[in-house]
Amino acid sequence: MNPTLAVWKFASCDGCQLTLLDCEDELLALAGRVDIAHFLEASSAVAEGPYDISLVEGSVTTPADVERIARIRAQSRVLVTIGACATAGGVQALRNFADVNEFASVVYARPDYIDTLATSTPIASHVLVDYELRGCPIDRRQLLELLTALLAGRRPDLPTHSVCFECKMRGTTCVLVTGTPCLGPVTQSGCGAICPAYGRGCYGCFGPMPGANPDSLMGKLRALGMNDVDRARVFRTFNAAAPTFRRAAETVGAVLVMIHPLR
Numbered sequence: 001m002n003p004t005l006a007v008w009k010f011a012s013c014d015g016c017q018l019t020l021l022d023c024e025d026e027l028l029a030l031a032g033r034v035d036i037a038h039f040l041e042a043s044s045a046v047a048e049g050p051y052d053i054s055l056v057e058g059s060v061t062t063p064a065d066v067e068r069i070a071r072i073r074a075q076s077r078v079l080v081t082i083g084a085c086a087t088a089g090g091v092q093a094l095r096n097f098a099d100v101n102e103f104a105s106v107v108y109a110r111p112d113y114i115d116t117l118a119t120s121t122p123i124a125s126h127v128l129v130d131y132e133l134r135g136c137p138i139d140r141r142q143l144l145e146l147l148t149a150l151l152a153g154r155r156p157d158l159p160t161h162s163v164c165f166e167c168k169m170r171g172t173t174c175v176l177v178t179g180t181p182c183l184g185p186v187t188q189s190g191c192g193a194i195c196p197a198y199g200r201g202c203y204g205c206f207g208p209m210p211g212a213n214p215d216s217l218m219g220k221l222r223a224l225g226m227n228d229v230d231r232a233r234v235f236r237t238f239n240a241a242a243p244t245f246r247r248a249a250e251t252v253g254a255v256l257v258m259i260h261p262l263r
Contacts, residue, residue: 003052003151006038008072010058010065011092011120015137016083017041017057026144033151049075053150059085059092059120066117066126073127078150081123082143084136084238088207091136093120093241120241131156134206136238139190159189162209163202166193175201181221183234186212186244207239214248228252 007017021027021042037047054076060066073079081087089096095103096119104111123129133142142158149156159165163184167174175196176182182201184193188209195202208214214235221231232249239245 002033002035004037004047004050005034005147006049006051006054006072006076007036007041008038008054008056008058009040010056010069010086010123011061012058012083012085012090014041014057016086016133016135019082019137019140019143020055023140023144026140030144030147034147050077051075052077053147054079056081056086056123057083059089059122060117060126061092061120062116064115069123069126078130079123079127080131080133080146081129082133082138084134084205084207085120086123087132087134087242088239088245089120089122089241091238091240094236095120096241097236122241131158133158134188135190136205139192142190160210161189162212163187163189163191163193163196163206165189166191167196169193170197172197175199176220179224181224181226181234183217185217186214186248203237204235204245205238207242208244212244214244215251218248218252 007020009017018041023030034053035047036042037049037051054072056069056072056079060069084090085092100116100118101111104114104116108114131146133146146156146158164174166189167184170193172193176184180199180201182196183204184196184202186208187202187204188206190206193202218231221234232252235245235249240249
């Protein structure tokens with residue numbers, strides 16, 4: 001029998017699940033090696049667990065999510081989180097720095113109907129995670145490498161170096177040196193350094209690399225003319241709640257004011 005694969009969605013935009021569908025030819029080959037037991041983005045057909053491999057997209061944002069991820073973990077031999085939402089809380093983790101009840105009162109006509117948590121947290125804050133795929137969205141090459149490795153019974157080869165390494169591999173001139181703010185020195189690689197290749201700074205989509213030194217980068221950003229608010233803001237995007245990026249924003253000492261669109 002083929003191994004069973006399940007794909008699950010929590011609070012997210014579905015972009016990482018679409019990356020799997022975008023694999024096209026590779027997905028057809030993969031479909032012959034696994035039985036897709038649960039993947040509502042692709043099919044309404046659902047098979048009961050247990051599952052050999054579970055891919056989980058999205059963050060935990062409701063009490064129901066807490067219970068659901070525990071059930072999924074119990075049914076999964078290998079659990080892989082995919083994307084910034086699942087690995088760091090995602091953009092929605094900006095709620096962690098403010099009053100979620102105040103947000104709900106502005107956005108919803110009946111906020112008393114909303115049952116949500118005060119924070120958006122990564123899957124690893126609630127259950128054991130075997131592997132993480134970073135990114136917003138994830139990179140299809142890393143996804144295929146991980147699935148191929150798991151099917152072959154070997155450890156996936158997932159890079160942990162910085163985006164700067166990928167710029168060197170591409171022969172891309174360092175945009176930070178030429179005066180463009182860039183998070184490449186502190187961001188884990190995986191995207192192929194797309195943004196610097198087009199003359200833009202890295203936005204930190206893949207989150208902090210192991211051993212990142214954002215304090216050093218903060219000095220460079222200040223030298224480029226960025227004020228405290230702007231330097232804090234660049235760390236509060238896709239991976240705002242990742243501990244390294246969160247501390248980097250907090251050490252600047254700037255207070256970011258979140259403006260409600262309806263006020």
